[in-house]
Amino acid sequence: MYTNALLTDLYQLTMMQGLFFEGKHNQPCVFDRYYRTNPFKGGYTVVAGLEHLIDYVQNMHFSDDDIYYLKSTNLFKESFLDYLKDMHFTGDIYAMPEGTVAFPQEVLLRIHTTKDESLLLETAMSMIMNHESLIATKARRVRTVAGNDTLMEFGLRRAQGMSAGVYGARSAMIGGFNGTSNVLSGAKFGMPILGTMAHSWIMSFPSELEAFHAYIRQYPNNLILLADTYNTLKQGVPDAITVFQEMKDAGTLPKKFGIRLDSGDLAYLSKEAKKMFDAAGFPDVIISASNDLDEFLISELKLQGCAINSWGVGTHLITAEDSPSLGGVFKLVGQYDGDVFVPKIKMSDNAEKISNPGIKNVYRIYDRESKKMKADIIALEGEKFPTIKNLQLVSDKTPWRSRVIYANSFDVCPMLQPIFQKGKLVYHKPTLAAICDYADEQIQTLWPEYLRLVNPEEMWVQRSSKLSKLRNKILQEESAKFM
Amino acid sequence: MYTNALLTDLYQLTMMQGLFFEGKHNQPCVFDRYYRTNPFKGGYTVVAGLEHLIDYVQNMHFSDDDIYYLKSTNLFKESFLDYLKDMHFTGDIYAMPEGTVAFPQEVLLRIHTTKDESLLLETAMSMIMNHESLIATKARRVRTVAGNDTLMEFGLRRAQGMSAGVYGARSAMIGGFNGTSNVLSGAKFGMPILGTMAHSWIMSFPSELEAFHAYIRQYPNNLILLADTYNTLKQGVPDAITVFQEMKDAGTLPKKFGIRLDSGDLAYLSKEAKKMFDAAGFPDVIISASNDLDEFLISELKLQGCAINSWGVGTHLITAEDSPSLGGVFKLVGQYDGDVFVPKIKMSDNAEKISNPGIKNVYRIYDRESKKMKADIIALEGEKFPTIKNLQLVSDKTPWRSRVIYANSFDVCPMLQPIFQKGKLVYHKPTLAAICDYADEQIQTLWPEYLRLVNPEEMWVQRSSKLSKLRNKILQEESAKFM
Structure with a gap:
């Protein structure tokens, strides 16, 4: 059996072998994971994927089949393959917990380990967190x-x-959904699973009414009829209505029906249907739509007064249709x-591809009274932002703007938590329910302006002055080489 | 361990149980898989996913853990769960081979089996073929x-x-790529794997030149230097150039380097680089870009005379960025x-959601001389289109247009092949290399007009007159019910 240790780009393995024979594979170094722009032209990203990543890191090892395959490529030498056989993660990882709201350039995850372990983990780690954060954000x-409508993933x-x-x-x-139709996700993650019938059920019976009757014989309490x-x-x-009335008469109508x-125009059909249900004495009917x-469509349908109170969202969510990738990257920020x-x-010919050096954390500034988020400061690990002093914010993106946050009006929270220490998991993995609660709380810290679908207000994110100085110094040294 | 038998929508399982207790689960029926529009606003779709689907169907069974989970949901009864335990696929599947070029409304796959097996397979089957056909098409x-440039999946x-x-x-x-950076794909499918170094390799050495030297010490034959x-x-x-010249002088420069x-402007940088390599006596240099x-970007860079002859395509390919889902569906077309x-x-309030009834095949009409494709006819299985008679084409989409294909100027090829018969695999799975050859041949049957990226010519696809009559008859019967 091949393992997910092979779930990587070939160059990671060729670089690892190269470093191995150059005697540099054990060099301790630090990599950051971050992204450069929010997906969906939105104002934020919801971090997800950490639990999956923890599984990946804990189980990462090469099987005999993996080694046998690598040998068959004729790219790798015996002594390196022997080394791979015993490899497992030995370093430290710090990360933002799942459900955290994050912004461009912020350190989402920081990994301290040997260069070869960093290379080996980069691809899968990026993939997992890019994908899951993208869908959580969508x-x-x-x-x-x-x-407060019900939202189902379909x-x-x-x-x-x-x-x-x-x-x-x-x-x-x-990202705030109530459940999924996906049974395997339900089993793996203890998520609510939802669903009733497809058109093929209706077509399996001589008439729609007979199909409805057959359904309620089997599922008298799971009563969403495909209409x-x-x-x-x-x-x-x-x-x-016929079926609901029969059940009402028999005293068997469940609370939720x-x-x-x-298909068709969901605004029109739902409004007309609602009128018919109201007239028949069923004002509490659930009208769900897919x-x-x-x-955008849900927002428009609501503006048009649709009577839908339950939504099944499929393709556009699961593929992040309008922005199907999150450009998270993984960059070396220092080495010993x-x-x-x-x-x-x-360095890069593209300005936005130049990274922030050093061992960093993200310090979130909350307004003490409203509990709303005011800014994030990307700073060197251990920098202090004492709340008893005024805090001067100067974004280096817009250095002509500055803001003062007054002493004792704010709180500071470092956003990265220790996940692994010396290869051992030190993070207490929260339940999915706890993650969802935290994610809801995180969103509550943003004013609605940051949540707008189109053209949202941009969160104030800046480097600390210490970090800016360090970055400029290295930039100058590097660019001096080409004068 | 949970199995992929749970990789389905809950409603499939609730409908299966409902049919089970209604005594209808064993009803033999026929489902078609097809899609309604080409992805990427393109002129065709490349079919893929059959091998994966065969694996899925062959291995589909419920484990004890699966059954235990389903029991825990309190949605399922003991006798149904006992029935699930022994379930496996017992029916027939016909499908277009991987690499086939297909068009909207065409039957890509047809499954003849009991209703419950059809339901159980629908979701995963659709997912697998939607996804893989989408990426092959991109x-x-x-x-x-x-x-003829090298194309690498990154x-x-x-x-x-x-x-x-x-x-x-x-x-x-x-879809015509030469290889991938993905090592696990290489191992699983025997695909060429490709790759050299990332920026972190360069940054692991005191200078770029030292990094290059270190690299060629390790990989003297795999010489694409990140520049x-x-x-x-x-x-x-x-x-x-320094490195290549040293190797040339030492007689160790490999054929491919x-x-x-x-990053940066790939057209400008590649042209300037090419001039420098030409001037230094290295006109055969590979300039690869990612x-x-x-x-669209590759096409534009080529129009601007870029000197790139090898391309690494990542995000936009692997996510099908501009059209990240293929709307393939799975519909009941008949039952016994x-x-x-x-x-x-x-039936549907949306005209394009109305399906074609009956057991069908797709008959492809090729011009005998040019070997190019002229049209596809969606017809009932077993209909004959004798090549010794003129063939009259009348599309029911555009009934005012008609075409005659003259006797003895064309060949007819039915596009569906038997894959499973009574649950047994009868299809001889081709190698990936053979699939790639067939896919190349298939594309050769299309005039370039159909391959255009933007606003391509639309392939002539029509129902046979027999199928049209059947469809209209059923449509009239159904709509008469609402007069």
Whole structure:
């Protein structure tokens, strides 16, 4: 069996071998994971993927089959392959917990370990957190427009592969969804699973009414009837009313009952259906809808007064349709030459690709009274921002603007938590429910302006002056080489 | 251990149980898989995912853990769960082979089995083939503009999960790529794996030149030097020339050598670099490029006379960035009531969601002389289109247009092949190399007009008159119910 140790780019392994024979593979170094722009042209990113990453790191080892395959490529030497056989993670990882709201350039994860372990983990680590943070962010955008409606993840059949479906459903929960149709996600993560019937159920019976009757014989308590198979308003809704009335008369109507619409104009059909249900004495009917929904369509349908109070979101969520990748990167920010830590930057012809050097944390500034977030400072680990002094904010993106946050009006919270120490997991993994609660709290710290779908206010994120000085110094040294 | 039998939507399982207790689960029926529009606003779709689907179907069974989980949901009864324990696929599957070029509304796969098996397979089957066909199609679009340049799949770190990366790389090969950086895909599918070094390699050494020297000590035959870490034209290219010249002098320069550019303006930098290499006596240098490439950017860079002859395509390919889902669906097209086959359609308020009834195949009409494809006819299985008679084409989309294909000027090829018969695999799975050859041949049957990236010519796809009559008859019967 091949393991996920092979889930990497070839160059990681060729570089590892190169460093091994150059005697540099054991060099301790520090890498940061961060991203450069928010997905969906939005104002934030919801961090997710840490639990998956912890699993990956804990289980990362090469099997005999892996080694046998690598040998067959003729790219690797025996002594290096012997070395790989015993490799496992021995370093430290610090990360933002799942559900944290984050912003461009911020350190989401920092890893202190040997260079070869860093290389080996980079690809899978980036992939896992890029993917899951992306879907959690998309889900949160949907939640911000859906109010307290029920949100269901329905995307498995359009997901980009199995893991996209399974981990995507979990990420959707972190982004504020109520459940998924994906049974494997339910099993793996203890998530609520939801669903009733498809058109093929209706078509398995001589008539829609018979199909509804058959369904309630089997599931008298799971009563969302699919109403659009033949003709929503002429048949589906009247048939549903017939069934609900029969159950009401028999005293068996459950508290939650309703219909699902999967085609046609959802605003019009839901409003008309609601009128029919109201007239028939069923004002508490659930009207759920699916069919290529996303945050923009839900928002518009609501503006048009639709009567939908439960949404099944599939393709657009599970693929992050309008922005299907998060450009998270993993960059060397320093290494130890002997005992001396040497901060590093990645130079580039593209200005936005130049990284922040050194061992850093993100310090979040909250307004003490409103509990809302005011700014993030990317600073060297251990820098202090005493709350008893005024805090001067000067963004180096917009150095002509500055802000003072007055003493005793704010709190400071470092955002990275220790996850692994010397290869051992030291993080107490929260339950999914706890992660979802934390994610909700995190979103509450943002004013609505930052949550806007289009053209949101940009969060104030700046380097500390110490970090700026360090970065400029290294930039000058590097660029001096080409004068 | 949970198995992929749980990789399904909950409603499939609740419908299965419902049918089980209604005594309808064993009803033989036929489902079609097809899609409604080409992805990327393109002219075609490249079919992929069959091998993965075969694996899935062969291994599909419920483990004790699966059953235990399902029991814990309190949705399922003991006798149904006992029934699930022994379930495996017992039916027939017909499908287009991987690499086939397909068009909207065409039957890509047809499954004849009991209703409950169809339901159980629907979600995963759709997901697998939607995903892999999508990526193969995207890759083919890149191949159509890249000519004979080397194309490498580099997307793992931005993939939507592990399976997206692993199966996406395989799909890229079917779409015409030469290899991948993804080691696990290499191991699983016997694909070429490619790659050299990242910026972190360069930064692990005191200077770029030392990093290059270290690299060639280790990999004298795998010589693509990353040239943009510090300053491409002032340092990277001169350093590469220094190294190549040293090797040339020592007689150790391999046949393939070159640089990779990963930032900056790729057209300008590659042209300037090429001049420098030409002047230094290295006209055969490989200049490879990566950095958010897709078919449109490659096409534009080529128009601007870039000197790139090898492309690493990552994010945009592996996520199908501009069209990240393929809307393939799975619809009941008929069922047996006793011995009588009753064709079915799915009615809908959306016209394009109405399906084609009956047991069908796709008959492809090729011009006998040019071997190019002229049209596809979606027809009932077993319909004959004799090549010794004129063939009249009348599309029901555009009934005012018609075409005659003259007798003896065409050949007819049915596109579906038997894959499973009575649960047994009867298809001889081709090697990946054979699939890639077939995929190349398939593309050769299309005139370039159909391959255009933007606004391509639309392939002539029509229903046979027999199928049209059947469909209209059922449509009229169904709509009469609402008069």
